[in-house]
Amino acid sequence: MPEDLAEIYRTTYRALVRFLYRKVWDVERAEDLAQEAFARAVVHKPESARGWLFVVAANMARDDARRAARERRHLTLLKSDPTSAPAVDEAVHAETERSLVRTALEQLTPRDREVLLLWDAGLSYDEIATQTGLARGAVGTTLARARRRLVEAFTAGERDEHVARG
Amino acid sequence: MSMSHVDDGQLHAYLDGELPQAEAWRLEAHLGECPACRGRLEEQRALIARASELLALAAPPARDIPPLPLRPGDTQSPPPARWPARLPLAWAATVVLALAAGWYLRGEPPIAPAPPDRPAVAANAPAPRETARTVPARQVPEPKTLAQQAPSAGRAVAEGDEAARSAKAAQQDQMISGSALPNPQMTPLDQAARARPAAAPPAPALAPAPTAAPAASLAARWETIPWDTARAILGVDPVRIPNLPAVAKRSSAAERVVLVEQQLGSGTVVRLHERPAAEGAPGMEVGAVALQRQEASERLARYVGNLRVEIEGALPADSLSKLLELVR
Numbered sequence: 001m002p003e004d005l006a007e008i009y010r011t012t013y014r015a016l017v018r019f020l021y022r023k024v025w026d027v028e029r030a031e032d033l034a035q036e037a038f039a040r041a042v043v044h045k046p047e048s049a050r051g052w053l054f055v056v057a058a059n060m061a062r063d064d065a066r067r068a069a070r071e072r073r074h075l076t077l078l079k080s081d082p083t084s085a086p087a088v089d090e091a092v093h094a095e096t097e098r099s100l101v102r103t104a105l106e107q108l109t110p111r112d113r114e115v116l117l118l119w120d121a122g123l124s125y126d127e128i129a130t131q132t133g134l135a136r137g138a139v140g141t142t143l144a145r146a147r148r149r150l151v152e153a154f155t156a157g158e159r160d161e162h163v164a165r166g
Numbered sequence: 167m168s169m170s171h172v173d174d175g176q177l178h179a180y181l182d183g184e185l186p187q188a189e190a191w192r193l194e195a196h197l198g199e200c201p202a203c204r205g206r207l208e209e210q211r212a213l214i215a216r217a218s219e220l221l222a223l224a225a226p227p228a229r230d231i232p233p234l235p236l237r238p239g240d241t242q243s244p245p246p247a248r249w250p251a252r253l254p255l256a257w258a259a260t261v262v263l264a265l266a267a268g269w270y271l272r273g274e275p276p277i278a279p280a281p282p283d284r285p286a287v288a289a290n291a292p293a294p295r296e297t298a299r300t301v302p303a304r305q306v307p308e309p310k311t312l313a314q315q316a317p318s319a320g321r322a323v324a325e326g327d328e329a330a331r332s333a334k335a336a337q338q339d340q341m342i343s344g345s346a347l348p349n350p351q352m353t354p355l356d357q358a359a360r361a362r363p364a365a366a367p368p369a370p371a372l373a374p375a376p377t378a379a380p381a382a383s384l385a386a387r388w389e390t391i392p393w394d395t396a397r398a399i400l401g402v403d404p405v406r407i408p409n410l411p412a413v414a415k416r417s418s419a420a421e422r423v424v425l426v427e428q429q430l431g432s433g434t435v436v437r438l439h440e441r442p443a444a445e446g447a448p449g450m451e452v453g454a455v456a457l458q459r460q461e462a463s464e465r466l467a468r469y470v471g472n473l474r475v476e477i478e479g480a481l482p483a484d485s486l487s488k489l490l491e492l493v494r
Contacts (some may be wrong), residue, residue, distance in 0.1 A: 031229070144177070
């Protein structure tokens with residue numbers, strides 16, 4: 001079991017960061033949260049650590065988003081950490097595409113988005129079903145819809161972008 | 167599966183390799199005789215590829231995998247396989263957030279008058295202030311632990327090993343001088359919490375490495391009190407992070423200090439130490455933020471106005487600032 005967790009860490013850490021990144025959109029923050037999730041797993045030793053990690057990570061990302069929203073409302077005194085700013089050397093094009101994907105993802109329903117992100121992070125249909133409460137048979141349908149809407153929303157966003165640029 | 171055609175969900179499950187075997191066979195049989203569904207299969211295959219492509223555009227940059235987080239202070243980071251051996255120290259995920267309003271500039275120590283049966287405490291009472299102002303410059307062997315003198319005294323937060331060494335030095339010093347000063351590397355806050363044990367038999371209190379003490383010592387010496395009592399002590403509602411379960415406690419050593427303990431997550435506890443604002447330091451420069459960062463950010467001390475916030479643990483600076491913002 002302990003060895004399992006070390007192994008899961010090796011195989012799942014990056015997937016968890018990727019999953020979290022699409023929620024918090026900040027690499028450092030995503031890594032912090034992933035580390036925190038694993039630190040909790042070390043303490044809790046959950047039965048099925050992989051699924052557990054994604055549940056915990058999803059909760060932390062949600063809390064994080066709420067916290068961030070509160071901070072934006074109430075706090076401006078403390079200078080924001082420079083590391084949380086988007087990397088400046090990022091190619092503008094890549095940044096544009098990233099934000100188009102982000103915008104597209106945000107147009108999905110929470111459930112569709114969650115299922116899509118979990119699949120993209122490497123979870124199986126069974127794991128996704130367990131985690132989201134969906135029937136296993138509904139995972140494929142949800143994924144089909146989520147993928148279609150993602151591509152449609154991205155394409156629409158791209159078109160608007162071109163229109164905006166003239 | 168419908169008799170005639172297959173739905174998109176089945177096609178996606180099939181293409182994802184997640185369709186149960188029996189269903190996959192039936193689907194393939196249908197595809198064999200239905201060009202329309204074969205066409206849809208290819209459409210969906212392209213859709214899946216496109217969606218993956220888009221998600222890849224929004225992937226975080228690949229970076230090195232850090233060691234499995236177990237406890238802070240282990241910068242020598244042994245291979246991940248060794249982690250079970252260090253499980254007992256998982257408490258180190260604990261974040262001790264010491265928030266003492268004006269504590270460090272106060273003329274008077276925060277410790278309440280000692281009951282007659284505890285003369286040692288009374289003898290110790292002035293210690294924090296003295297220690298904070300004079301000891302670091304005089305006793306700490308490695309100057310780098312003193313880097314960046316903060317606007318107030320007493321931010322002697324040191325990396326674990328150095329603190330341990332300094333503890334020894336302090337112990338020797340106090341034996342020589344006869345003044346039962348606690349570890350100069352401890353904050354006055356810690357000193358308050360540890361005042362009694364340090365006074366009675368000095369050795370046991372100082373013996374454990376600083377990395378092993380906080381959780382145990384806090385648990386042992388703080389009693390839970392009702393919120394009304396906490397309010398009565400402080401005159402205002404105790405500072406706490408909203409939306410988290412919180413427990414108010416009082417130090418038996420320093421009765422005018424309120425500790426608010428909050429479970430941040432399963433492995434993380436935030437502790438806010440507060441004393442009445444009226445006892446805060448009036449002259450403190452509000453908004454002054456001093457940051458002392460040492461040894462790969464395992465310990466951090468910051469001043470926010472007249473609050474001292476201390477973090478122990480592998481907490482990234484980003485998280486720290488978020489915590490600080492919450493506290494504000």
